[in-house]
Amino acid sequence: MAKATTIKEALAKWEEKNGQKPSEAKEVKLYAQVPPIEKMDASLSSLVNCEKLSLSTNCIEKIANLNGLKNLRILSLGRNNIKNLNGLEAVGDTLEELWISYNQIEKLRGLHVMKKLKILYMSNNLHAAPILTGSFCGCSRVCEAGRLAITGGSGVCRQSSGREILCRLAERLGRGSDEESAQTEET
Secondary structure (H helix, E strand, O other), X not given: OOOOEOHHHHHHHHHHHHOOOHHHOOEEEOOOOOOOEOOOOHHHHHOOOOOEEEOOOOOOOOOOOOOOOOOOOEEEXXXXXXXXXXXXXXXXXXXXXXXXXXXXXXXXXXXXXXXXXOEEEOOOXXXXXXXXXXXXXXXXXXXXXXXXXXXXXXXXXXXXXXXXXXXHHHHHHHHOOOHHHHHHHHO
């Protein structure tokens, strides 16, 4: 079996292909590396000007090493093996969009640090039931700060308050529009 591609190797390939230093780029696409990236290593911290980072379609299991990406607004991690949202703290003040569909996420713990999050795209994960059993409570603070578009499960919620999102998710997951459930989640 081939050894995994490191972030450092992927950045070197990106630089050769694009003729630009990754540290100066606003958008860096490291998706679908062959062999795939397995770890988000410390080399990511060199992307100081990066506003949009794509690491989709790799074999990443854990979100890590985002410190240094002080300008990151859009993070795409779809089609990996990520199990939770821990590790987002370093970009909590700047991240506006998180694209993380087709992973193994069961709970939204770790999302509470996202102060500017506007779009959370996370369809085709394992999150349906746990969202309604307490793991969504961290997001209520995010939702109170503004409006949040969430897609996931079998439907889409766009431009809604946190309370509306919880009610709609509950409804889509077959539990009706249980406002009492939403109130519990917000506390």
